Amino acid sequence: MSDPVYLGFDLSTQQLKCLAITSNLKVLHEVKWDFDADSTGFNVKKGVITNVEDGEVFTPVAMWLQALDGVLDGLKSTGLDFSRIKGLSGAGMQHGSVFWSKDAERILADLDPLKPLENQLHGALSHPHSPNWQDMSTQKECDEFDRYLGDEETLAQTTGSKAHHRFTGPQILRFQRKHPDKYKHTARISLVSSWIPSIFLGKFAPIDISDVCGMNLWDILQKNWNEKLLELCAGDFGVEELKQKLGDVPEDGGATLGSIAKYFVTRFGFPPDCKVIAGTGDNPATILALPLLPNDAIVSLGTSSTFLMSTPQYKPSPAYHFFGSPATQSHFMFMLCYKNGGLARERVRDAINNTHSMTDAATWEHFDRALLETPPLAQTGPQDTMKLGIYFHLPEIVPHLPAGEWHYEYEQQLGTLIRTKSATNPPNDDARIIVESQFLSMRLRSQSLLQSPGSGLPPQPRRIYLVGGGSRNKAIAKVCGEVLGGSEGIFKLDVGANACALGAAHKAVWGVERKSDQSFEDLIGQRWSPDAFIKKIADGYQKGTYEKYGEALKGYGQMEQELLKEYARE
């Protein structure tokens, strides 16, 4: 066996993963390092350190180096012949930043192949920690960002998103005020996705064209840093210095950044011509896990939920996120990100399981039965009101509401809402109402981007691909099709939890093997075999049901507006 092999790394909150695939996209090996279980010497819980008082959530960068040592050793012990590795790329959790010192490039270029990475890079950092996307410490800075160009609409129009706590611009602003000395001694600021290729290259890698949109600093349409936002972010240190720290951003997501550093050639046996391809964010990498067509959607049902689409339209709003596409320069990535996903559903599951004696606390059996046996919108007949609810055990990003649970009945003929204390038959009806409400929120926010898939059908996705833990649940997939449609149905992407590592590996294959301007979709589309990777698990569009949820959507939108008004007053 001497076929080329490509590596895709995924550096996420709780794990570092690596997938090794062939040119024909066959997965050969998968190696994982779990920060809580496998790391030594770092006091992390679920991969992070939390300073509750200030709302800070961060990660020791040295822990990632230890993980990289471990994953590369792990890959060696699979027996993989490293001389076959022709390229690699990485996916990094979005928004996180790494602050490199002025000595960093010298240290990176001169690593001792007899020693692991962890012991050698202390001096390469001006700050030992990377702020994590769960950080909540930047409300003041976010308010400044939202105001600086006029209002949050203008910020969203320019950068693809209004200001968010986790976005790197507000994070850097807070950092330079809190640690002016460290900021001054910072030579470069990487995102997690550009930190990975920096290590492999032995020099600073540029920030990626898609992941840069998670900073609130990049003008998406101009494809340039926004000078005014840099001015706010840099404060007294000045725009030029910050620009140097951020570096240039190449437009081509498939760009080869260079060949692998000699450290990895000597220590692990990588070939000296192994190419390092630009990394990208974990969400942009997820849409590279398959040749996603415009009007197809990926719904990731993990601890949090995300809804992702690739689209040629740029229609930003403070209610969601737009990013540049990681691979197709004329396209954008649309993203909804919810904090209340799997854990919120688990709370309803637990309440239902508590009504059954002698049941396995983690079983979904009773939840699924309640979900399927309760009619859509918990309506007992066509004249009955539609039951709606919102279940947020954490403060939510969209709609921006505090933690809480709210119940309503929607009288569709009159278009009126009545607030109720609970569902009519709690907790069983809650199974239906929570799942519907999560998908109704996605439908509400994505509808203006969707087109008719043809044959006179109403606008809706062509296919919906489910990924993440929740994609195993067929009952949830069925309701997903009822609410969100999908003219060809609901599919499960078999790589499930590895979608971003696979997307990164695909990016490496495309970056190295593409013919001059061959698109990602073309190259991956030719090699990708749907039979091996996807399985239809539920029907999508069902005439009548989809339209009924279209009616419910009016009530759902009103319910959100009413709650937003109520909580804006507080």
Ligand code: XUL
């Ligand atoms: C997206 C976001 C998370 C992180 C970690 O905006 O904050 O999805 O990328 O997965």
